[in-house]
Amino acid sequence: xxxxxxxxxxxxxxxxxxxxxxxxxxxxxxxxxxxxxxxxxxxxxxxxxxxxxxxxxxxxxxxxxxxxxxxxxxxxxxxxxxxxxxxxxxxxxxxxxxxxxxxxxxxxxxxxxxxxxxxxxxxxxxxxxxxxxxxxxxxxxxxxxxxxxxxxxxxxxxxxxxxxxxxxxxxxxxxxxxxxxxxxxxxxxxxxxxxxxxxxxxxxxxxxxxxxxxxxxxxxxxxxxxxxxxxxxxxxxxxxxxxxxxxxxxxxxxxxxxxxxxxxxxxxxxxxxxxxxxxxxxxxxxxxxxxxxxxxxxxxxxxxxxxxxxxxxxxxxxxxxxxxxxx
Amino acid sequence: xxxxxxxxxxxxxxxxxxxxxxxxxxxxxxxxxxxxxxxxxxxxxxxxxxxxxxxxxxxxxxxxxxxxxxxxxxxxxxxxxxxxxxxxxxxxxxxxxxxxxxxxxxxxxxxxxxxxxxxxxxxxxxxxxxxxxxxxxxxxxxxxxxxxxxxxxxxxxxxxxxxxxxxxxxxxxxxxxxxxxxxxxxxxxxxxxxxxxxxxxxxxxxxxxxxxxxxxxxxxxxxxxxxxxxxxxxxxxxxxxxxxxxxxxxxxxxxxxxxxxxxxxxxxxxxxxxxxxxxxxxxxxxxxxxxxxxxxxxxxxxxxxxxxxxxxxxxxxxxxxxxxxxx
Numbered sequence: 001x002x003x004x005x006x007x008x009x010x011x012x013x014x015x016x017x018x019x020x021x022x023x024x025x026x027x028x029x030x031x032x033x034x035x036x037x038x039x040x041x042x043x044x045x046x047x048x049x050x051x052x053x054x055x056x057x058x059x060x061x062x063x064x065x066x067x068x069x070x071x072x073x074x075x076x077x078x079x080x081x082x083x084x085x086x087x088x089x090x091x092x093x094x095x096x097x098x099x100x101x102x103x104x105x106x107x108x109x110x111x112x113x114x115x116x117x118x119x120x121x122x123x124x125x126x127x128x129x130x131x132x133x134x135x136x137x138x139x140x141x142x143x144x145x146x147x148x149x150x151x152x153x154x155x156x157x158x159x160x161x162x163x164x165x166x167x168x169x170x171x172x173x174x175x176x177x178x179x180x181x182x183x184x185x186x187x188x189x190x191x192x193x194x195x196x197x198x199x200x201x202x203x204x205x206x207x208x209x210x211x212x213x214x215x216x217x218x219x220x221x222x223x224x225x226x227x228x229x230x231x232x233x234x235x236x237x238x239x240x241x242x243x244x245x246x247x248x249x250x251x252x253x254x255x256x257x258x259x260x261x262x263x264x265x266x267x268x269x270x271x272x273x274x275x276x277x278x279x280x281x282x283x284x285x286x287x288x289x290x291x292x293x294x295x296x297x298x299x300x301x302x303x304x305x306x307x308x309x310x311x312x313x314x315x316x317x318x319x320x321x322x323x324x325x326x327x
Numbered sequence: 328x329x330x331x332x333x334x335x336x337x338x339x340x341x342x343x344x345x346x347x348x349x350x351x352x353x354x355x356x357x358x359x360x361x362x363x364x365x366x367x368x369x370x371x372x373x374x375x376x377x378x379x380x381x382x383x384x385x386x387x388x389x390x391x392x393x394x395x396x397x398x399x400x401x402x403x404x405x406x407x408x409x410x411x412x413x414x415x416x417x418x419x420x421x422x423x424x425x426x427x428x429x430x431x432x433x434x435x436x437x438x439x440x441x442x443x444x445x446x447x448x449x450x451x452x453x454x455x456x457x458x459x460x461x462x463x464x465x466x467x468x469x470x471x472x473x474x475x476x477x478x479x480x481x482x483x484x485x486x487x488x489x490x491x492x493x494x495x496x497x498x499x500x501x502x503x504x505x506x507x508x509x510x511x512x513x514x515x516x517x518x519x520x521x522x523x524x525x526x527x528x529x530x531x532x533x534x535x536x537x538x539x540x541x542x543x544x545x546x547x548x549x550x551x552x553x554x555x556x557x558x559x560x561x562x563x564x565x566x567x568x569x570x571x572x573x574x575x576x577x578x579x580x581x582x583x584x585x586x587x588x589x590x591x592x593x594x595x596x597x598x599x600x601x602x603x604x605x606x607x608x609x610x611x612x613x614x615x616x617x618x619x620x621x622x623x624x625x626x627x628x629x630x631x632x633x634x635x636x637x638x639x640x641x642x643x644x645x646x647x648x649x650x651x652x653x654x
Binding site for chain 1: 468474512518562617627
């Protein structure tokens with residue numbers, strides 16, 4: 001995710017910063033970037049003293065960069081909010097969705113170097129909708145199928161989807177640089193590596209991160225992660241099994257009261273959440289809320305969730321974590 | 328679905344026809360259509376004697392037409408193979424996938440007027456993969472999320488997806504005639520009407536037709552049906568719960584031996600079924616075959632299935648039913 005997404009969120013939320021420092025690899029150092037009446041020069045994050053005086057360091061450059069440079073930031077007293085997967089499963093590192101488990105970072109203090117991890121985008125979007133229901137009826141098992149956008153693979157992937165679509169419409173062979181196969185007018189299993197158990201890494205993130213965020217080792221989760229030719233918002237079909245009964249009207253009330261969640265569930269006009277509708281929006285949208293016919297005693301629900309992968313799935317969630325540090 | 332799809336399948340399978348008669352509404356009567364060295368003139372299906380001498384009548388013009396005209400075909404002694412949903416749940420009418428439940432039409436004889444119903448495309452594609460596993464370990468519950476192509480809504484929908492995509496790429500507002508919203512670079516809940524229980528008709532077809540085809544009133548099914556911007560093949564993420572244990576290696580062996588099923592499950596190179604790959608193919612492709620981590624004792628599997636909606640989802644299945652009548 002680009003630094004500009006962070007800056008957009010910081011600006012739109014009036015984040016109370018004293019000063020901003022833009023750090024990147026040596027290759028990008030020296031570039032100039034305008035932001036809110038000023039122009040900033042990108043600095044080398046590996047330079048000595050790069051993090052001096054930094055209270056909060058938002059990292060979003062992949063696991064390798066985080067592993068290499070977050071320790072220096074922590075050593076200089078910064079709280080690192082890390083968007084990569086590098087530290088998410090580290091038992092010392094809180095994994096936080098502010099609306100879901102703010103208590104996990106209660107011990108983190110500004111001025112005392114630490115890392116807080118931002119969960120995977122698919123996990124955030126799913127749990128924004130599932131957690132309010134989980135608090136009421138306790139989720140015991142969750143079956144998720146995702147419909148993931150190009151943005152999760154970066155800006156170049158979004159460009160490739162656009163280029164491929166133009167090519168296919170013109171009757172040409174599609175350019176496959178980022179993805180190994182045609183993405184235009186096609187869907188495919190998420191390109192993350194497949195692990196020994198047959199799940200891909202994206203799916204296992206949903207399994208493991210849900211357990212950590214809910215602080216519930218026993219919750220059962222299975223996921224199938226699929227890429228669809230959509231630009232920047234993810235959708236998820238989520239089947240929930242509860243310990244307690246939960247009827248759909250109560251579920252709708254619970255979700256209506258949930259922070260960061262919008263209900264779009266207009267059955268007569270067949271209007272439900274779509275990736276397009278939530279693109280560039282902060283809230284996660286939930287719809288198709290209905291009692292699962294395949295479970296007894298109202299102990300199951302089916303829901304359909306959409307969220308902007310770049311916004312709540314990454315930059316917004318990280319900036320919200322930073323805001324909590326200021327409280 | 329167009330008659331030309333039937334003709335393509337009839338031709339490619341060398342279906343042993345004596346003669347072919349093309350029937351349509353009065354509006355289309357008189358049109359000429361070339362097929363295998365001949366040219367046919369479309370005739371009015373409402374004309375007296377339209378079905379005289381017809382052994383097998385393939386209907387594919389929507390529920391209204393089937394309800395209105397199938398009785399005349401049956402009365403004249405034809406076996407109607409009906410692609411619409413009109414008769415599927417009629418207890419007198421067998422609902423048949425030849426690889427799955429041929430026994431359901433054992434009593435149907437050529438020359439003795441009858442109706443055989445072709446299941447919904449999503450049901451056929453799902454059950455082609457699930458049935459061999461069901462025979463071994465008995466499916467007790469199935470959670471399905473679909474990724475459905477434009478073709479399910481007809482040729483005009485495919486054209487609209489193409490047109491919208493061109494418009495969106497050109498920065499124009501998309502034309503929405505067939506669908507009520509943007510389909511290009513977007514996904515949305517299947518456009519079938521929503522029923523009182525919150526499911527849409529497409530989803531309830533999967534629930535009810537599965538029970539009828541498997542002749543198992545107790546099998547529990549839930550489905551969430553979603554349209555994705557793909558042209559002509561459907562994909563489905565299927566989570567299976569079994570009565571008996573079934574490990575993934577055995578599942579793979581079973582599916583390898585299943586008629587009409589191809590396994591595409593290459594984990595090291597991340598190659599799995601895609602709608603594009605199965606387009607214009609007869610077989611349903613299955614991959615991502617893995618033990619479901621959220622179920623104990625190997626009593627669960629996750630699979631990902633793709634099938635050509637027009638071919639096995641409709642025309643091919645109907646022609647296979649016709650072939651069985653000749654045996």
